[in-house]
Amino acid sequence: MRLLTALLLAFAVPAAAAFDPIEVETAQAKVRVSAVLDGLQIPWGIDFLPDGRALVTERPGSVRLADFAAGTSTVLAGAPAVAAKNQGGMLDVLVHPKYAENGWIYLCHSVSNDDDENTTRVARYKLRDGALVDEQVLFTAEPWLDTVHHFGCRLRIDGQGFLFVSVGDRQERKRAQELDSHAGKIMRLHDDGRVPTDNPFAGTEGARPEIWSYGHRNPQGMAFDAQGRLWAHEHGPRGGDEVNLVEPGRNYGWPVITFGREYWGPRIGEGTAKQGMQQPALQWTPSIAPSGMLFYSGEAFPAWRGQLFSGALVLTHLNRATVDGTKVAEAERLFTGRGLRIRDVEQDAKGLLYLLTDNGFVLRIEPAG
Numbered sequence: 001m002r003l004l005t006a007l008l009l010a011f012a013v014p015a016a017a018a019f020d021p022i023e024v025e026t027a028q029a030k031v032r033v034s035a036v037l038d039g040l041q042i043p044w045g046i047d048f049l050p051d052g053r054a055l056v057t058e059r060p061g062s063v064r065l066a067d068f069a070a071g072t073s074t075v076l077a078g079a080p081a082v083a084a085k086n087q088g089g090m091l092d093v094l095v096h097p098k099y100a101e102n103g104w105i106y107l108c109h110s111v112s113n114d115d116d117e118n119t120t121r122v123a124r125y126k127l128r129d130g131a132l133v134d135e136q137v138l139f140t141a142e143p144w145l146d147t148v149h150h151f152g153c154r155l156r157i158d159g160q161g162f163l164f165v166s167v168g169d170r171q172e173r174k175r176a177q178e179l180d181s182h183a184g185k186i187m188r189l190h191d192d193g194r195v196p197t198d199n200p201f202a203g204t205e206g207a208r209p210e211i212w213s214y215g216h217r218n219p220q221g222m223a224f225d226a227q228g229r230l231w232a233h234e235h236g237p238r239g240g241d242e243v244n245l246v247e248p249g250r251n252y253g254w255p256v257i258t259f260g261r262e263y264w265g266p267r268i269g270e271g272t273a274k275q276g277m278q279q280p281a282l283q284w285t286p287s288i289a290p291s292g293m294l295f296y297s298g299e300a301f302p303a304w305r306g307q308l309f310s311g312a313l314v315l316t317h318l319n320r321a322t323v324d325g326t327k328v329a330e331a332e333r334l335f336t337g338r339g340l341r342i343r344d345v346e347q348d349a350k351g352l353l354y355l356l357t358d359n360g361f362v363l364r365i366e367p368a369g
Contacts, residue, residue: 038360042059047346088148091152109121118151165186166216233293236284240261242259242283243280290312290319292345
């Protein structure tokens with residue numbers, strides 16, 4: 001069954017045969033885009049080890065260790081079993097910011113139980129002799145549901161060592177407003193999975209203490225800006241994708257308020273605003289289907305520092321936006337018209353950008369010339 005699912009996923013988004021390097025004149029920089037890895041099966045998340053090698057997840061269930069300088073990658077042993085169903089599978093990967101000290105690697109993935117119900121899980125591992133070892137399961141979202149959509153899941157650790165986990169509404173939208181459910185929420189944990197006592201709903205009867213914010217639909221991008229503030233974007237339905245400044249205890253409205261509509265046309269909820277619910281800093285209608293998020297902080301592209309980059313799945317581009325305080329404004333859509341469903345965006349220690357595409361590429365963006 002797992003092999004059949006993997007084959008179906010690969011068939012749904014066939015790997016392209018080749019990606020010839022291109023040079024593109026963007027509004028602020030001339031860039032060269034080239035493939036550093038290809039032939040992957042729906043690569044979903046990427047992060048870098050201190051030695052420059054990268055960890056790349058593939059949604060059917062693999063974690064690869066890639067050396068882009070050598071042009072090689074190997075599948076790591078010891079990856080957890082995943083529920084590779086529809087939008088589920090092996091999702092995000094995060095290297096602990098203090099990896100050189102503690103050696104922890106975090107994975108987020110979907111899992112199934114004996115009743116064929118699914119949920120989002122986070123665990124951490126050490127990397128040893130080509131294998132992921134010393135597994136510690138840190139978080140399992142409740143409740144388990146028989147749906148196979150909207151798992152989230154992005155991982156971030158802030159400067160204080162807190163782990164943030166995004167979980168989608170699992171396509172049972174009312175759960176995003178219910179504090180006894182992890183669905184449709186962003187969670188805050190200690191990096192070892194313990195629940196911080198100062199979380200906004202810790203000690204609140206009937207509420208999950210891990211919850212940091214709620215009223216989210218399907219957040220597949222999170223990032224910290226230079227001030228240490230957490231931002232997230234999420235998929236709307238037909239329109240109404242959002243970028244939000246995520247603050248503790250805040251309600252981001254889904255499905256009570258949204259700029260999106262049902263896929264067949266009618267409005268959803270009570271409108272686009274309601275007292276006690278946050279307005280998005282930016283909303284996209286029509287939907288771009290955002291996935292992966294990065295505040296650029298590197299040296300390679302000085303003009304881009306502090307700007308917000310997001311992959312776009314449906315409108316197939318890399319989205320660049322400017323941030324002024326709490327205001328976000330789209331500035332540019334890069335690499336349009338090339339059919340690139342961009343799943344994740346990350347930067348390396350040199351400030352070069354890397355994109356994951358659903359058709360199996362890891363693309364690198366560097367200054368032209």
